[in-house]
Amino acid sequence: MAQPPPQPPRVKGPLVWLxxxxxxxxxxxxxxxxxPNRDHILKRCARNSELARERLGAPKRFAYGPTAIEALDVFxxxxxxxxxxxxxxxxxxxxxxxxxxxxxxxxxxxxGAHHVVLDFNNVLETGxxxxxxxxxxxxxxxxxxxNAKSFGGDGERLYVCGHSSGGHLAGVLLTTDWQKDFGxxxxxxxxxxxxxxxxxxxxxxxxxxxxxxKFTDEMEERLSPQRHLDRLVAxxxxxxxTLETPEFQRQSRDFAAAVKxxxxxxxxxxxxxxxxxxxxxxxxxxxxxxxxAVLEQMGLAAR
Amino acid sequence: xxxxxxxxxxxxxxxAAAAGTAVAASAPARAQQPRAKGPLVWLxxxxxxxxxxxxxxxxxPNREQVTKRRIANSARARAAIGAPARVAYGATEIEKLDxxxxxxxxxxxxxxxxxxxxxxxxxxxYACLAEPFVxxxxxxxxxxxxxxxxxxxxxxxxxxxxxxxxxxxxxNARSFGGDGERLHLSSHSxxxxxxxxxxxxxxxxxxxxVDIxxxxxxxxxxxxxxxxxxxxxxxxxKFTDEMEAALSAQRHIDKLNTPLIxxxxTYETPEFQRQTRDFYAAVKxxxxxxxxxxxxGYNHFxxxxxxxxxxxxxxxxxxxxMRLAAAA
Numbered sequence: 051m052a053q054p055p056p057q058p059p060r061v062k063g064p065l066v067w068l069x070x071x072x073x074x075x076x077x078x079x080x081x082x083x084x085x086p087n088r089d090h091i092l093k094r095c096a097r098n099s100e101l102a103r104e105r106l107g108a109p110k111r112f113a114y115g116p117t118a119i120e121a122l123d124v125f126x127x128x129x130x131x132x133x134x135x136x137x138x139x140x141x142x143x144x145x146x147x148x149x150x151x152x153x154x155x156x157x158x159x160x161x162g163a164h165h166v167v168l169d170f171n172n173v174l175e176t177g178x179x180x181x182x183x184x185x186x187x188x189x190x191x192x193x194x195x196x197n198a199k200s201f202g203g204d205g206e207r208l209y210v211c212g213h214s215s216g217g218h219l220a221g222v223l224l225t226t227d228w229q230k231d232f233g234x235x236x237x238x239x240x241x242x243x244x245x246x247x248x249x250x251x252x253x254x255x256x257x258x259x260x261x262x263x264k265f266t267d268e269m270e271e272r273l274s275p276q277r278h279l280d281r282l283v284a285x286x287x288x289x290x291x292t293l294e295t296p297e298f299q300r301q302s303r304d305f306a307a308a309v310k311x312x313x314x315x316x317x318x319x320x321x322x323x324x325x326x327x328x329x330x331x332x333x334x335x336x337x338x339x340x341x342x343a344v345l346e347q348m349g350l351a352a353r
Numbered sequence: 354x355x356x357x358x359x360x361x362x363x364x365x366x367x368x369a370a371a372a373g374t375a376v377a378a379s380a381p382a383r384a385q386q387p388r389a390k391g392p393l394v395w396l397x398x399x400x401x402x403x404x405x406x407x408x409x410x411x412x413x414p415n416r417e418q419v420t421k422r423r424i425a426n427s428a429r430a431r432a433a434i435g436a437p438a439r440v441a442y443g444a445t446e447i448e449k450l451d452x453x454x455x456x457x458x459x460x461x462x463x464x465x466x467x468x469x470x471x472x473x474x475x476x477x478x479y480a481c482l483a484e485p486f487v488x489x490x491x492x493x494x495x496x497x498x499x500x501x502x503x504x505x506x507x508x509x510x511x512x513x514x515x516x517x518x519x520x521x522x523x524x525n526a527r528s529f530g531g532d533g534e535r536l537h538l539s540s541h542s543x544x545x546x547x548x549x550x551x552x553x554x555x556x557x558x559x560x561x562x563v564d565i566x567x568x569x570x571x572x573x574x575x576x577x578x579x580x581x582x583x584x585x586x587x588x589x590x591k592f593t594d595e596m597e598a599a600l601s602a603q604r605h606i607d608k609l610n611t612p613l614i615x616x617x618x619t620y621e622t623p624e625f626q627r628q629t630r631d632f633y634a635a636v637k638x639x640x641x642x643x644x645x646x647x648x649x650g651y652n653h654f655x656x657x658x659x660x661x662x663x664x665x666x667x668x669x670x671x672x673x674x675m676r677l678a679a680a681a
Binding site: 093 | 664
């Protein structure tokens, strides 16, 4: 269904990934080629995040690490000992701030869950290293698990979601060795919903994204969730839209197939006629496939 | 975020905003060429500018995409909340309405009037709007009615049918567990034009209460038909002086007895923004209760999508007007 804008026919170069030449692959990892309304939607979500804060009040902000960016926003619900949803934002690993991703907070707070939105470095700040970002979001989740009680949360009901490159990082969280790396139980995360993410970094490394991500063999291996399904213990829902790039559709489909083949619980939710950013926006709608999946996984009703 | 906020409503500004910074994939090519302006036909608009201001696709290039997902989401919604009860409110085949019932007894009712430039669409494809209301404790009724092409270019049959459907719901609400004394109306686009004619109808003339509707949300509509008549829409609507006068809600505010929410998005056409602003000002000047909601960053079709979300611009406003929480 997804169609790039009409272009003059061009001679296809040598294939670099599946049936794609370099240009095809680069386009498939460039959202703007398939979602020309990107900035329109990002701006709307940022504005709706402001409006959410006007209604709910400013979130509590806690540091989960020593640097300034290592902090998280918590929108608290009234219910005592409530479940906690942790959101990891996207932005091609390059952009994005927690403050612009508060637009789903009311849905969680009304449904009886705390909503945590993470800040973390971007890849330009880490010299091209995704490992730093992975380490930060892991430490953030460990912090929430250990400190949930301080804001009225139940650390034993901790769920994660993410979108785009945040969907990739949520996949990394779901395949983290919590015992070995943090001395925490392997079941720290009770469920995950990953929207429009990437789960094997090989084709990403082959694309023009390698001009700003300094991929190494080790990074590709350790941060490809699809290669660590042995560590996956939580049920996963994967969401994508039919107007996303061919690779962003394939990544979710292939990850779903791999999880299923491993005999672990996975659901694939396909949003018809939504592009990458329109999927993201629907995270804040309890009656969309995305928002509904998140609430259902947490055992909450839309309110 | 590289886009600048721009409050102006020129086509260029709206299109640039809608298209983002780089690839204006589906924006019509004619919008990109500077052209000599012809004689003004309405406000500061020449014929082309006015025609464009009543042609949604010029300002909302993603119309087909949004329509497709509305239809897909409606099929899913019917699977989630069950098929509606379909009931006739009149004698002809099209005069039927779909009732999505809530489980609560004696519940309030929201009646939805769809848009489509008076020419297109059907009730079944709007089921996606029902679920937030059904879950919140309201019945949601979606009307079918004829279109202007089947009506030989006249808008009167559509308006008459929708008024009759509202009367039917008032009289028969109890038959499906509804409270006829808590009727609300919501609408979009040409459906809001019709909605405007419903809330300014002379109900006592039909022996029905003057406040038959306890509230209405008219989204992205038209409330004075003069500029519409001057636009290319007159090719398929056979406007007459009588039609223009009788069906311009803004000229019948004396009969308005329903508190209104009027809404438009900032990426709508200049005329669709102005129509709402001017109707709002006129209702307010008449000292009647009205609220203006401006959806920042939404085009014509995206505005309606926010009614399908209890936390969206319109969903939130209508639930609040009905005194319902997003909670069931």
